[in-house]
Amino acid sequence: MDGEIVSTALMLCLDEVVINHDKEVAEAQHKGFQLLIDEAWKVAMRSQHYLTELFKHYKFDEARGYLSVDE
Numbered sequence: 001m002d003g004e005i006v007s008t009a010l011m012l013c014l015d016e017v018v019i020n021h022d023k024e025v026a027e028a029q030h031k032g033f034q035l036l037i038d039e040a041w042k043v044a045m046r047s048q049h050y051l052t053e054l055f056k057h058y059k060f061d062e063a064r065g066y067l068s069v070d071e
Contacts, residue, residue, distance in 0.1 A: 061068045 059068060060066070
């Protein structure tokens with residue numbers, strides 16, 4: 001009987017450890033993915049700024065459907 005109680009208590013402790021580990025892993029994955037998203041956003045904003053500066057002297061010609069240089 002005592003062996004069953006000890007075995008059950010150990011299983012409950014092990015279960016709690018596994019659940020906590022899974023929560024920590026999920027949180028770490030979420031943080032990692034968020035960092036990747038943040039970095040991709042920064043790259044996109046830098047690219048947008050660069051392209052805006054590069055092509056700011058162009059205007060969109062609706063009749064032709066492409067950019068043309070301001071004269």
